[in-house]
Amino acid sequence: MNIAELRADTPGCAERIHLNNAGASLMPKPVIAAIQGHLDLESLVGGYEAEAEVKNAIAEAYEHVAELMHTSPANIAFTEHATAAFVAALSAIRFERGDVIVTTRHDYVSNQIQYLALADRFGVEVLRAPNAPEGGVDLGAMEGLIHRKRPRLVSVTHIPTNSGLVQDVAAIGAMCRARDITYMVDACQSVGQLPLSVEEIGCDFLSATSRKYLRGPRGAGFLYVSDRALDLGLEPMFPDLRGADWIAPDLYQPAPDAKRFETWEFAWGLVLATGVAARYALDLGLEEIRDRAWELAAQLRVSLAALDGVRVLDHGAQLSATVTASVRGWSPPDLVRELRRRRINTTGQARIDAVIDYDQKNVDGALRVSPHYFNTPDELETLASAVHDLVSSRL
Numbered sequence: 001m002n003i004a005e006l007r008a009d010t011p012g013c014a015e016r017i018h019l020n021n022a023g024a025s026l027m028p029k030p031v032i033a034a035i036q037g038h039l040d041l042e043s044l045v046g047g048y049e050a051e052a053e054v055k056n057a058i059a060e061a062y063e064h065v066a067e068l069m070h071t072s073p074a075n076i077a078f079t080e081h082a083t084a085a086f087v088a089a090l091s092a093i094r095f096e097r098g099d100v101i102v103t104t105r106h107d108y109v110s111n112q113i114q115y116l117a118l119a120d121r122f123g124v125e126v127l128r129a130p131n132a133p134e135g136g137v138d139l140g141a142m143e144g145l146i147h148r149k150r151p152r153l154v155s156v157t158h159i160p161t162n163s164g165l166v167q168d169v170a171a172i173g174a175m176c177r178a179r180d181i182t183y184m185v186d187a188c189q190s191v192g193q194l195p196l197s198v199e200e201i202g203c204d205f206l207s208a209t210s211r212k213y214l215r216g217p218r219g220a221g222f223l224y225v226s227d228r229a230l231d232l233g234l235e236p237m238f239p240d241l242r243g244a245d246w247i248a249p250d251l252y253q254p255a256p257d258a259k260r261f262e263t264w265e266f267a268w269g270l271v272l273a274t275g276v277a278a279r280y281a282l283d284l285g286l287e288e289i290r291d292r293a294w295e296l297a298a299q300l301r302v303s304l305a306a307l308d309g310v311r312v313l314d315h316g317a318q319l320s321a322t323v324t325a326s327v328r329g330w331s332p333p334d335l336v337r338e339l340r341r342r343r344i345n346t347t348g349q350a351r352i353d354a355v356i357d358y359d360q361k362n363v364d365g366a367l368r369v370s371p372h373y374f375n376t377p378d379e380l381e382t383l384a385s386a387v388h389d390l391v392s393s394r395l
């Protein structure tokens with residue numbers, strides 16, 4: 001990996017120390033060019049006409065994303081963002097009173113809210129498998145729950161938004177496949193950060209966003225839908241004229257492939273850019289991306305943990321590129337603001353972003369620092385020394 005070249009290909013690297021890749025990463029030049037190029041075309045020839053002109057490039061975007069996920073283009077639906085993908089998939093399951101959803105204590109906040117909304121509306125029971133002592137879900141307990149409760153759905157967030165944990169989604173996939181149980185994975189934080197194969201994970205649905213570690217644009221995401229889910233006839237609760245054909249006054253027919261989860265209107269420039277971002281990651285190599293990002297994060301945990309007044313909060317057998325810490329005397333929003341004044345981008349997580357995890361860690365939030373492969377050890381040193389100065393100023 002030529003880091004100098006990759007940084008030169010990323011205009012934002014010249015402006016800031018960007019350590020907020022778990023929020024939205026910096027787009028590389030080819031991704032930016034794809035969006036700008038399509039916007040220019042739309043403004044010259046018209047939006048619908050531009051779409052027709054780039055038909056082949058749109059088909060390629062499906063191919064690149066499918067290659068990234070180790071599946072075929074027919075199993076990919078583009079969406080506006082990860083949550084749109086997730087709820088479209090969730091809405092496909094015909095929950096009945098008494099059905100069980102098995103999930104984890106680390107699933108994403110919006111997903112937790114949606115499980116609770118389903119409990120409220122349909123009377124489903126939400127069961128969260130306990131954690132293992134080493135952090136992350138206890139796989140034995142998860143298997144016990146799946147075996148005893150025969151859930152309607154198992155849903156797991158691969159990498160949470162609020163800590164560096166990586167959940168073993170493939171092990172849980174094997175449990176679901178053995179019992180033919182519908183399995184959803186939220187890969188919003190993991191796509192573009194490490195190699196992902198939907199076959200290996202064994203999921204029916206996988207939702208992702210474009211703007212995070214994949215380095216695509218805001219306002220785009222996608223959903224993987226397995227052949228099993230398609231064959232079972234799973235379809236979103238509210239398909240539109242892209243997801244289905246209205247073939248008789250009282251009859252509609254869902255699209256045969258994952259497009260049944262799409263809706264008609266798209267910002268096609270963002271779809272094209274998502275495809276370009278997937279190609280960019282594939283060409284770099286997902287193993288290389290993961291190794292470098294995780295190594296940078298591991299170094300950062302060591303330097304932050306060495307600072308008086310800083311507690312690193314990540315806990316798990318395997319840790320990702322997301323580093324979380326609580327800093328004595330500082331609330332996360334104040335810290336983020338001070339760091340941003342120093343041209344260092346991070347984010348703050350509040351208790352309500354992860355009530356279970358943060359209550360257990362006894363913190364009311366965390367500073368989240370999320371490097372990517374294009375960051376440098378020098379940038380991390382600058383961040384650590386800024387945190388040191390800020391803590392010292394209030395000790």
Ligand SMILES: Cc1ncc(COP(=O)(O)O)c(C=O)c1O
Nearest residue numbers: 081082083108160161188189209
């Ligand atoms: C784990 C996880 N899932 C889902 C989402 C939601 O993604 P989006 O904002 O693209 O809907 C996020 C966003 O931070 C996330 O971290």
